[in-house]
Amino acid sequence: MKSSVIRFTGAVAIAATLALPAFGASAQRWDNEPTAFLYRTTCEEASGSNNATEIAELEDDRITLRRVWNEIGVGGDRPAGMWGEIDDIDHLGNVQSLVNGDFAVVVHQDDSRRSPILACVDVEGTVTPEGTLLLDIAQVDNSGMEGRVLIRQVEREPDELEFVVGIWNAGAVPPVAEATPAS
Secondary structure (H helix, E strand, O other): OHHHHHHHHHHHHHHHHHHHHHHHHHHHHHHOOOEEEEEOOOHHHHOOOOOEEEEEEOEOOHHHHHHHHHHHOOOOOOOOOOEEEEEEEEOOOOHHHHHHOOOEEEEEOOOOOOOOEEEEEEOOOOOOOOOEEEEEEEEOOOOOEEEEEEEEEEOOEEEEEEEEEEEEEOOOOOOOOOOOOOO
């Protein structure tokens, strides 16, 4: 009796050990959300650059999307299939300093800068008197995804910028301004 229990326990342990890698791979697939980065270069040069700071992994939960769309939706209906997030980066200066430099907001397929670029916009344009900049993010290489980013100063933090990023299926929302062409 003891030997059959030991054999059964051993078989269960072996089966569990073999099943764990498959479970881990499955769980890992679900963790790879589109991710926005701030590159210290232009969209044209982004694919060859390593000089980037992660802004945020984009989420598709309804509470986050409601908050994001309230900031970047400019009164339209929120599109289905949207991903978004609000996050900040320290030590960047103000919005105008991004406009004056070569910066781009780049959305990758997942949290790796080696993954395909879905959408991109060069940080350029006119900063509002309130210190904000709203840009359309153009799809790259017919990825089928585009979006918007709002960049603004964090209140009472002169060196911290907040990024409100949302992406959706290309063509689902009319642009608010001319997006920087992306390759």
